[in-house]
């Protein structure tokens with residue numbers, strides 16, 4: 417099924433809804449590498465993903481027809497490769513802003529790009545950049561959000577859905593349209609060079625910012641406080657000896673007590 421979800425200038429103008437696919441990221445990547453150019457802002461949504469992919473080689477599981485699983489094609493050739501984490505910020509903030517009016521203060525962005533409600537995960541994203549000639553030619557922003565699912569299997573004890581929080585069902589396409597509009601807004605800010613605003617806003621919405629918590633790194637637990645996220649996405653955590661430690665993805669785990 418193909419039509420558009422009117423949200424803004426270009427994100428969602430070309431919209432494809434699939435009944436079933438392995439992964440919307442795989443599908444969009446394949447489509448974007450075909451000879452015919454695909455418009456920026458193309459959105460692929462699936463009612464069911466049978467091999468959804470998550471961060472760090474994990475899978476992404478969502479009950480068919482009840483959740484949002486979609487991917488957006490962006491072409492941030494204006495972005496320096498060293499600053500590609502700004503795209504993560506823009507997409508995270510877009511999702512955050514779409515949900516904030518419904519969910520309020522417990523909503524946070526967990527570094528690098530999970531969407532959290534309290535201490536539980538409402539959704540996540542997998543952004544894959546295709547680099548060519550020193551530029552990001554295509555970026556596939558794959559987003560999975562738990563919406564109308566009422567329960568989760570034991571192996572995802574940390575998951576939560578909108579339905580579990582607000583006890584109501586949501587229309588998936590209406591939410592998607594809202595999300596696309598907000599992502600477009602932040603993406604255009606990034607394109608206009610408003611990185612200071614983008615970085616400040618991302619930081620201010622960060623889960624565990626300026627709070628002392630337990631982390632795990634190299635199999636060791638330690639107490640620390642997130643103080644900053646560097647321009648390139650490196651997480652800064654101050655330990656109890658007032659040392660400023662830096663972590664990239666896979667080097668640190670958040671430990672909920």
Ligand code: BTN
Nearest residue numbers: 439468469470471540541558560
């Ligand atoms: C994570 O938190 O681990 C990232 C989850 C990303 C899941 C989305 S669902 C749509 C898109 N297609 C995929 O295969 N993965 C992303």
